[in-house]
Amino acid sequence: MTELSINVNGQSQVVNVDPTTPVLWVLREHLGLTGTKYGCGKAICGSCTIHLNGTPIRACITPVAACTSGKITTIEGLSENNNHPVQKAWVEAQAPQCGYCQSGQIMQAVSLLKNNTNPTREEIKSYLSGNLCRCAAYMRIINAVEIASKIS
Ligand code: FES
Ligand code: FES
Structure with missing residues (x-):
């Protein structure tokens, strides 16, 4: 386990995880952001799509360690009142x-x-x-x- 800092929806978060853990599980299991879904786990279905520095990525295959220097946006971070x-x-x-x-x-x-x-x-x-x-x-x-x- 390693202590990693990630920026999610404008907030800095510290998580203690294996750095190879797909960021999808960090979002869902550690941060409770369950709006991002698990479908195939193989970058095929797109249900886990989030943004890293504004670019869509597949959270199911992206290690959390690859996200530490960028800004993650999930569906929960698009707008405050679902009014994007x-x-x-x-x-x-x-x-x-x-x-x-x-x-x-x-x-x-x-x-x-x-x-x-x-x-x-x-x-x-x-x-x-x-x-x-x-x-x-x-x-x-x-x-x-x-x-x-x-x-x-
Ligand atoms: S869960 Fe299907 S692309 Fe990530
Ligand atoms: S999988 Fe049911 S709405 Fe797309």
Whole structure:
């Protein structure tokens, strides 16, 4: 075990963990931030997507030691009252079905809209193609990103 300092959602946190532990488990088990989900554990499904210095990463395969010099943002850190434009668009589009994949979808969408404020449906599909939805709510997810692009 090693004492590591990480910055999560603007707050400095000290955790005592094996440095090779995927940051997903540090967020969920040590910090109680359970909005980030475990799906495949192999960087295939995207349900564990968080941002490190604004770039989406797969928390299930990223060792916590690789995050100590950056700023982590999770779904809980997007906004104080769930009122980030992308979250509002998600509600308007009624995007989720079971909801399990949705925080990862939202984190990926936020990253897209930061770099491309007016993406086409094809660009949305392409950028979110690594985020799988077992409920196949893809059309509503794409609709939500389109709505978000208009209110961002
Ligand atoms: S749980 Fe990380 S990509 Fe599937
Ligand atoms: S809404 Fe159920 S997995 Fe995507």
